[in-house]
Amino acid sequence: MGPRPRSYSADLTPPWKKRQPAPEVPAEPGLVVEEPGTGFCGAVIRCEAGTVTLEDRFGKHRVFPLEPRGFLLEGRVVTLVRPASAGPVRPARTASGSVAVPGARARVARAGRIYVEGRHDAELVEKVWGDDLRIEGVVVEYLEGVDDLPSIVSSFAPGPDARLGVLVDHLVPGTKEWHIAESVTSEHALVVGHPYIDIWEAVKPAALGIEAWPAVPKGQDWKTGVCRALGWPSENTGAVWQAILKRVGSYKDLEPELLGRVEELIDFVTGSGGA
Secondary structure, three states: OOOOOOOOOOOOOOHHHOOOOOOEEEOOOOOEEEEOOOOEEEEEEEEEOOEEEEEOOOOOEEEEEOOOOOEEEOOEEEEEEOOOOOOOOOOOEOOOOOEOOOOOOOOOOOOOEEEEEOHHHHHHHHHHHHHHHHHHOOEEEEEOOOOOHHHHHHHHOOEOOEOEEEEEOOOOOOOHHHHHHHOOOOOOEEEEEOOOOOHHHHEOHHHHOOOOOOOOOOOOOHHHHHHHHHOOOOOOHHHHHHHHHHOOOOHHHEOHHHHHHHHHHHHHHHOOOOO
């Protein structure tokens, strides 16, 4: 009987070239991952046998199979696995309504910026969208007014990797603000606005326990007129604003005309929408 033939492996790939298995990560509710095939990024809201359901920041749901090396977690390829106690759990949300990311680190600030008209506007944006802005690496700065907006945009020199978004008060066709906004023509700058005379009006009256914002005669300082009409101290409108701001708990306390415009600016600056 002759010598036994040698047994060879059918896989001739050198060990150093073989694809290493991706780490397994339990698909816990709230975990934010990206499906690289579609680019869909969202938080886990449900994990069942063989599938995982993700929800993006806009509330859109997508179901994906639990395949090996099927997702990206902070840029690394991972294999999602069903956690020991899988089940539908609603993830926590930020004040803006986005899915909260426990332990998420703030991004390095982008070159792009969002400018808002006025300190009160900036404080409101920070309170409701602050968590989202830090994760996205978006810095918000405030303008004293919009008169010099064209020169400010020119000095900023917005480009594909440094987009500029601007939020303007009382942006109504035919107004001074509207004409100034129309003069900004850069494709890498987006100027949007809300219809309110002042950012105070973007807070729903119900959040403050009033029936409606009072009408103020033209030519009279709006904040002062509002305070007098409502019996609020008109000599210190800054303190009144801080009291208003404390009553804003989340996006639910703001008018949709403001919500949509701020979300539009964040999407524009981060490259998620527009341009």
